[in-house]
Amino acid sequence: MKRRKDILGLRELEAEEIDEILTVGLSMKKLLKQNIKKLPHLGGRSVITLFYENSTRTRCSFELAAKYMGAHVVNVSSATSSVQKGETLVDTGKTLDAMRSDVIVIRHPVGGAPQLLAKTVRAHVINAGDGMNEHPSQALLDMLTMRESFPTLAGRKIAILGDIGHSRVAKSDLFGLTKLGAEVTMYAPRTLLPTGIEHMGAKICSSREEAVEGADVVMGLRIQLERQHAGNFPSLGEYAKFYGVDETVLRYAKPGALVMHPGPVNRGVELTSALIDGETSKIEEQVLSGIAVRMAMLFLLTKEEIA
Amino acid sequence: MILRGGTLVLETKTVHGDIRIANGKIAEISPALLPETGEDVIDCTGLLVMPGLIDMHVHLREPGFERKEDIASGAAAAVKGGFTQICCMPNTKPVVDNKVVVTYIKARAREVGLCKIHPIGAITEGQEGKTLSAIGAMKQAGAVALSEDGKSVASAGLMANAMMYAADFGLKCLCHCEDASLVDGGVVHEGYYATLTGLKGSIRAAEDLVIAREICLAESLDLPVHICHVSTYSGVQLIREAKARGVKVTAETCPHYFTLTDEAIKDFDPMTKVNPPLREERDRLAIVEGLKDGTIDCIVSDHAPHHADDKNVEYNYAAFGISGLETSFALSNALVKAGALDYCGLVRRMSANPAKILFLEGGKIEEGAAADLTVADPDEVWTVDPAAFVSKGKNTPFAGREVCGKIKYTIVDGEIKYREDGR
Numbered sequence: 001m002k003r004r005k006d007i008l009g010l011r012e013l014e015a016e017e018i019d020e021i022l023t024v025g026l027s028m029k030k031l032l033k034q035n036i037k038k039l040p041h042l043g044g045r046s047v048i049t050l051f052y053e054n055s056t057r058t059r060c061s062f063e064l065a066a067k068y069m070g071a072h073v074v075n076v077s078s079a080t081s082s083v084q085k086g087e088t089l090v091d092t093g094k095t096l097d098a099m100r101s102d103v104i105v106i107r108h109p110v111g112g113a114p115q116l117l118a119k120t121v122r123a124h125v126i127n128a129g130d131g132m133n134e135h136p137s138q139a140l141l142d143m144l145t146m147r148e149s150f151p152t153l154a155g156r157k158i159a160i161l162g163d164i165g166h167s168r169v170a171k172s173d174l175f176g177l178t179k180l181g182a183e184v185t186m187y188a189p190r191t192l193l194p195t196g197i198e199h200m201g202a203k204i205c206s207s208r209e210e211a212v213e214g215a216d217v218v219m220g221l222r223i224q225l226e227r228q229h230a231g232n233f234p235s236l237g238e239y240a241k242f243y244g245v246d247e248t249v250l251r252y253a254k255p256g257a258l259v260m261h262p263g264p265v266n267r268g269v270e271l272t273s274a275l276i277d278g279e280t281s282k283i284e285e286q287v288l289s290g291i292a293v294r295m296a297m298l299f300l301l302t303k304e305e306i307a
Numbered sequence: 308m309i310l311r312g313g314t315l316v317l318e319t320k321t322v323h324g325d326i327r328i329a330n331g332k333i334a335e336i337s338p339a340l341l342p343e344t345g346e347d348v349i350d351c352t353g354l355l356v357m358p359g360l361i362d363m364h365v366h367l368r369e370p371g372f373e374r375k376e377d378i379a380s381g382a383a384a385a386v387k388g389g390f391t392q393i394c395c396m397p398n399t400k401p402v403v404d405n406k407v408v409v410t411y412i413k414a415r416a417r418e419v420g421l422c423k424i425h426p427i428g429a430i431t432e433g434q435e436g437k438t439l440s441a442i443g444a445m446k447q448a449g450a451v452a453l454s455e456d457g458k459s460v461a462s463a464g465l466m467a468n469a470m471m472y473a474a475d476f477g478l479k480c481l482c483h484c485e486d487a488s489l490v491d492g493g494v495v496h497e498g499y500y501a502t503l504t505g506l507k508g509s510i511r512a513a514e515d516l517v518i519a520r521e522i523c524l525a526e527s528l529d530l531p532v533h534i535c536h537v538s539t540y541s542g543v544q545l546i547r548e549a550k551a552r553g554v555k556v557t558a559e560t561c562p563h564y565f566t567l568t569d570e571a572i573k574d575f576d577p578m579t580k581v582n583p584p585l586r587e588e589r590d591r592l593a594i595v596e597g598l599k600d601g602t603i604d605c606i607v608s609d610h611a612p613h614h615a616d617d618k619n620v621e622y623n624y625a626a627f628g629i630s631g632l633e634t635s636f637a638l639s640n641a642l643v644k645a646g647a648l649d650y651c652g653l654v655r656r657m658s659a660n661p662a663k664i665l666f667l668e669g670g671k672i673e674e675g676a677a678a679d680l681t682v683a684d685p686d687e688v689w690t691v692d693p694a695a696f697v698s699k700g701k702n703t704p705f706a707g708r709e710v711c712g713k714i715k716y717t718i719v720d721g722e723i724k725y726r727e728d729g730r
Contacts, residue, residue: 011503088616088619088620089620089621090619090620108621109623110621110622110623110624111504111505111506111575111622111623112504112505112506112574112575112621112622113621113622115574115575116575116620116621130505131505131506131623132505132506132507133504133505133506134505168505171502171505194501194502195497195498195499195501195502195508196498196499196500196501196502196503197502199499200499200502200503
């Protein structure tokens with residue numbers, strides 16, 4: 001991987017760099033599958049997770065990834081930290097830097113916050129999700145999961161359905177997948193589609209069936225109940241009826257198409273339970289891919305210093 | 308004092324000539340003047356001599372936010388930027404909604420003694436949108452207009468009353484146009500770059516709806532209204548159509564709206580955060596066109612200085628605004644260099660029209676008028692360096708930009724209040 005201090009988004013990563021992370025991630029996943037959880041790569045390093053938003057799965061995943069490679073891990077969350085006392089992100093960053101942290105994993109409700117932190121600190125910064133901007137490790141774990149089924153993503157068709165408008169995952173997936181040569185189709189209520197996404201390489205479809213037609217992967221994105229309250233659609237029931245994916249819709253995809261979702265899933269809203277628990281569902285597989293790909297990210301960012 | 312050999316920007320033409328200043332007035336304009344014994348002569352060869360520039364939309368932050376700017380530093384920035392008169396917005400602390408604050412600002416302006424400073428009063432008490440502020444008393448104390456700048460008066464009914472009541476005192480409402488329910492936390496223009504950055508956008512209609520509302524009110528009531536910092540192509544069109552059918556609407560825009568687009572936000576630089584937001588190329592072009600055809604009457608800086616701490620935070624938490632007094636002329640001069648305006652047109656928008664709209668003296672070079680004059684080298688190229696700003700606000704998205712047009716002298720009532728060589 002070219003010398004890069006931080007991983008802030010897939011918008012800035014090159015195809016070769018993504019490919020390298022996936023390749024290393026695949027080896028990490030093989031080890032994990034053999035239940036090998038004691039690797040030396042981050043021995044003596046410290047990793048801080050700095051979360052300004054609630055998260056269970058992403059934080060847990062980064063924490064385990066770092067610990068499996070021998071790092072010291074400290075978790076800081078905004079609810080318990082000096083952030084509550086009004087400290088700015090820049091000052092918090094300087095403090096963590098002064099503690100000789102090697103990597104800071106940040107999640108933040110504002111797009112671009114990881115960039116601000118990265119400019120401020122000497123430590124490596126990994127974006128664990130910033131506002132509606134990017135969630136690179138999620139997209140990388142999605143791609144890793146796909147790569148286990150397909151030797152290459154070039155020419156594959158990925159259908160993404162759900163709350164694309166508020167989704168940092170959809171955008172990171174779009175940037176990453178198109179860089180690796182995949183085709184991305186999207187479908188959502190107009191109120192949940194972001195302006196101009198069609199100019200970023202996505203094909204916006206006019207029906208569920210069109211989006212899913214011939215797809216190798218069908219991915220649902222979480223619909224938050226708060227979007228209903230904000231008036232983006234009338235009710236979860238109506239959403240499921242007109243925009244959800246069930247077996248009838250899935251029939252338009254290629255036989256054996258993978259079913260994916262970054263979680264947490266609203267059963268019967270984005271995807272029906274039959275799909276979530278179906279044979280081609282990769283939703284649980286995505287979770288282990290998450291640890292593997294985060295191990296790869298941590299390792300590749302810090303490896304030269306360790307060697 | 309004689310300004311010798313400059314290009315004088317008159318109302319409809321430019322001429323080469325000399326200006327004699329005596330007793331604070333323009334005493335004589337002539338192709339060639341002979342200095343009397345001991346009379347100072349300023350060589351203006353190759354320089355533009357303009358009526359003193361007027362910026363009718365400035366935030367001076369005093370009282371209350373002196374960390375960002377005060378009347379002394381703001382006035383120093385104004386004369387450095389070539390402005391002999393500025394109008395300051397009322398969103399201070401306390402808000403300019405009574406004669407005491409108006410009187411305070413005027414007194415401080417006199418003490419500072421650099422440029423003429425005209426306070427603008429709030430439309431409603433505390434800018435809270437509930438009851439009218441002390442409009443008559445503020446007018447008596449010297450307020451030149453009313454504005455809720457920073458937001459709109461949410462109630463159309465109250466706005467109608469404000470326009471009517473203000474008209475009795477010869478005051479206009481300068482309208483910041485923004486529908487809060489459409490902005491809904493948006494910090495940038497809703498478009499490709501909002502999606503790319505994941506920053507929350509607001510659509511043009513958030514501005515246009517209120518522009519249309521103020522135009523409707525002005526038309527129904529047959530009263531004048533002035534639209535602040537127009538940023539959308541559709542807003543320009545609303546104003547153009549209203550003017551065509553005789554509505555008494557005037558409008559202003561800012562250099563950043565005809566210089567930058569929302570592409571500038573792509574790296575999350577909080578210096579690009581401004582309200583209304585930077586929009587798209589089609590908007591930028593329409594703003595230039597609106598300035599060209601006179602739909603937009605004035606160029607203002609919307610000088611919004613902030614402390615470094617107010618910008619060194621996450622984009623959403625950063626303050627809105629650009630410190631603009633010291634770059635306004637050069638950025639506007641680019642319109643002349645691009646052929647969109649001639650110097651008479653530029654001076655109309657930066658001096659004569661603001662004077663006309665607010666009934667201020669000035670805006671013309673003529674014998675007998677107050678000697679408020681701005682002398683600039685229209686061809687000098689320089690690089691914007693916020694560290695060199697005299698404003699306390701170093702917040703600009705133009706840092707490092709090469710611009711053309713440099714202020715050499717700013718003369719107020721016959722006194723040199725700024726000279727580039729510092730003597």
